Amino acid sequence: MTNFNIDYFKHHYSLSSLVQCLEEDEINQLIDQVAIKNIRKHELLFLREDNADHYFFVLDGWVKLFRETLDGTQAVVDIVTSGHIFGETAIFEDDRYPYSAEIIEDSIIAFLSLRKLKNTIETNPKLALNMMHSMTRYRKQQESSIEHLSIQNAPQRIGCFILKLVDKNSESKAINIELPYDKSLVASRLGMQPETFSRALKKLSTEIGMQIKGSKIHLDDIQKLIDYTCVACSSEFPCKDY
């Protein structure tokens, strides 16, 4: 992305589930002091437990949200891209971030005031309701993560991940996508080792004929993947929870 400005930001921010349905002047209130910054790959936006003054809106790029255990292992909470908001839940966590955030591809990030958000939520039931709805959506995502962790095997988890990347509106039966970031990051997002990820991809290749070239993935018929992946799931494709 090469050109952007406040209006571009405002347009996309207004569409986000957090603030949709608000009047324009209410939104203007919220974005009054927004700062838009280019941030480079590998930079840390904040660390878990940091004092939280801002929440963030991704205009472009990729951001990894993660935690670390005492023994140094990293657990990837989520990986977000354009149109996503993150860090806003700090207002329910004593104004501390519940995870760390690292830029993993050069990104354009809007910094928004948590204080303003907090004040508005405390008085505006519409925003509060939106916030609750987005919390509910997130909760359902997590529930399906739990389910997937416990009942899907590695190839199925990858299948599910790929299905979520597929354009739901596409007419074509074929899948042609590119993995959005490092394979080892995807692996960690799916809670498995890079080696397991690699072997699981190979299994998808032999079992349903999925073709893998570097980070490019091709499959002639999406239905094969659905049949292979979703048998174990309590929700049907497309996973309602996403």
Add this chain to the structure above:
Amino acid sequence: MTNFNIDYFKHHYSLSSLVQCLEEDEINQLIDQVAIKNIRKHELLFLREDNADHYFFVLDGWVKLFRETLDGTQAVVDIVTSGHIFGETAIFEDDRYPYSAEIIEDSIIAFLSLRKLKNTIETNPKLALNMMHSMTRYRKQQESSIEHLSIQNAPQRIGCFILKLVDKNSESKAINIELPYDKSLVASRLGMQPETFSRALKKLSTEIGMQIKGSKIHLDDIQKLIDYTCVACSSEFPCKDY
């Protein structure tokens, strides 16, 4: 519990995180049409996807919240007892319950109107904030479940479960507790098979000297269990998320 009445209910309900900080007349509004019922073990309170008119407050007993997958396996979402509210999130799920509920010990349950709750949330920012706080708490529980599922092994998961049952205010270094319900229910709550549960308990016995007699558990020094259990965790004991 042998004696209870509306005032007893009101007292405890008022203390619940959902409605604390509300004025008395606001609470009276919410509990206007409450019904308090004795319900027997094994009865189903509602099924997932049922049309939701009520949310529930447990006055006494135990209730299992669960889901079923296509192949009939049961996943236990939670097991709740006195003082807990459940079913209230249906207002964000198109008025359908997101899980099924079964009474697992004879219980006393208050039936509360979801419609009233919904109306109040939509206009009263205080209640909305409380609701968000309780959603946040739940979210953190889930996050720690995800973490535990992927990082902790079976004995550690049991250890974590036991640590949560321990009275945090107790002065004593020793643990003396009784498992609150069927062992196989605990197993399912922790996402493992009854056989695995049994073997994992035995491992806790040989590794840190925990003594198990039926459903009674004794350990001379809680620190042993903390050392064994919490090494893998991103939060410290007592797990902040509970």
Add this chain to the structure above:
DNA sequence: CGAGGGTTTGAAGTGCATCAAATAGTGTGG
């Protein structure tokens, strides 16, 4: 071209699930 990361492959080990069987525990009717 060569260094260094990410990725793949191989071999071995671990943990949990599954199936089967033995044992303990609980409630029932006699």
Add this chain to the structure above:
DNA sequence: CCACACTATTTGATGCACTTCAAACCCTCG
């Protein structure tokens, strides 16, 4: 109070999926 049936729990044996460690390979970029 005992005998029986039924269920919950434990134990053993086996298999599978994933992890771990080690080495090879591949790709990119100086």
